[in-house]
Amino acid sequence: MTNTNEAPVSVIGLGLMGQALAGAFLEAGHPTTVWNRTTAKADRLVAEGARLAPTVADAIRPGSLTIVCLTDYDALYDLLDTDSVELTGTTLINFTSGDSAQAREAARWAERRGARYLDGAIMAVPPAIGTADAVILHSGPQSDFDAHKPTLDALGTVTHLGEDHGLASLYDVAGLAMMWSILNAWLQGTALLRTAGVDAATFAPFARQMAAGVAEWLPGHAESIDSGSFPADVASLDTHVRSMAHLIEESEAVGVNAELPKLIKAMADRSVAAGHGAEEYAVLIEEFAKPHEG
Numbered sequence: 408m409t410n411t412n413e414a415p416v417s418v419i420g421l422g423l424m425g426q427a428l429a430g431a432f433l434e435a436g437h438p439t440t441v442w443n444r445t446t447a448k449a450d451r452l453v454a455e456g457a458r459l460a461p462t463v464a465d466a467i468r469p470g471s472l473t474i475v476c477l478t479d480y481d482a483l484y485d486l487l488d489t490d491s492v493e494l495t496g497t498t499l500i501n502f503t504s505g506d507s508a509q510a511r512e513a514a515r516w517a518e519r520r521g522a523r524y525l526d527g528a529i530m531a532v533p534p535a536i537g538t539a540d541a542v543i544l545h546s547g548p549q550s551d552f553d554a555h556k557p558t559l560d561a562l563g564t565v566t567h568l569g570e571d572h573g574l575a576s577l578y579d580v581a582g583l584a585m586m587w588s589i590l591n592a593w594l595q596g597t598a599l600l601r602t603a604g605v606d607a608a609t610f611a612p613f614a615r616q617m618a619a620g621v622a623e624w625l626p627g628h629a630e631s632i633d634s635g636s637f638p639a640d641v642a643s644l645d646t647h648v649r650s651m652a653h654l655i656e657e658s659e660a661v662g663v664n665a666e667l668p669k670l671i672k673a674m675a676d677r678s679v680a681a682g683h684g685a686e687e688y689a690v691l692i693e694e695f696a697k698p699h700e701g
């Protein structure tokens with residue numbers, strides 16, 4: 408049900424994610440205008456009380472908030488970078504996935520068009536939208552985030568990361584790096600254990616405990632990285648490298664793929680060769696922080 412006390416909002420792009428966003432605004436009582444290239448995707452939302460704008464230009468009103476959620480930035484410019492769309496005085500929040508350079512460029516483009524602009528990254532799947540589990544990141548001017556936070560709160564747990572428009576995209580990919588590393592490590596361990604008849608479900612609780620335990624180390628390692636000092640209070644990089652060799656040997660001995668541990672050991676070997684063997688593991692930031700040569 409829409410409630411006229413709530414701020415109006417427009418949602419452009421009603422794919423799987425855009426429909427979830429518009430649905431959450433409606434659920435929270437915001438008068439919600441929607442537009443999508445394929446009009447039929449608006450049917451359910453219209454039945455729930457959304458207004459279907461006849462054109463994309465009509466969906467955007469001066470002084471109001473417009474959420475954009477499209478496949479990519481090309482689609483954003485295809486749709487909105489035209490004289491028939493008036494952006495002056497509007498605020499755009501762009502949840503379209505892209506990289507940090509694209510986000511910063513879009514902010515400059517929006518400024519040229521007279522619009523206020525926040526970039527966003529949705530760290531959730533559509534069914535989670537509207538619940539506290541949906542973590543939604545924003546970057547750009549703090550004042551624009553503050554002005555629209557009461558509306559954005561309808562979507563989930565919303566956070567402002569900083570004024571640099573590229574931050575939301577960078578956090579997005581940094582989060583993906585975490586996700587795939589944890590999943591790949593678990594798959595490596597699962598492949599090893601299956602050779603001894605241990606199934607994935609048996610290993611999963613142990614793996615989860617390991618992941619949580621290692622996560623506890625992050626604040627301490629972060630202090631080392633930020634201070635640039637890596638005293639090995641618990642284990643040196645040399646000790647880690649010897650254990651990496653065991654992981655590779657064991658994987659090869661039981662016929663399991665050893666590519667990933669070899670890649671990680673190659674980085675650690677370079678760090679040892681550069682004289683960091685007696686320091687703690689986080690010194691590897693120096694390998695991660697530069698392009699790979701070779």
Ligand code: NAP
Binds near residue numbers: 444448
């Ligand atoms: P989707 O279901 O494929 O929807 C894509 C949307 O973009 C549709 O509304 C589509 O319109 C529109 N579109 C594409 N090209 C267009 C163009 N040239 N002109 C006008 N409209 C165009 O994708 P989605 O899952 O909603 O994802 C949308 C964005 O959210 C992506 O950047 C994605 O990375 C991000 N995201 C998605 C998820 C997720 O779990 N789905 C999670 C986090 C972030 P039509 O309907 O007419 O084709």
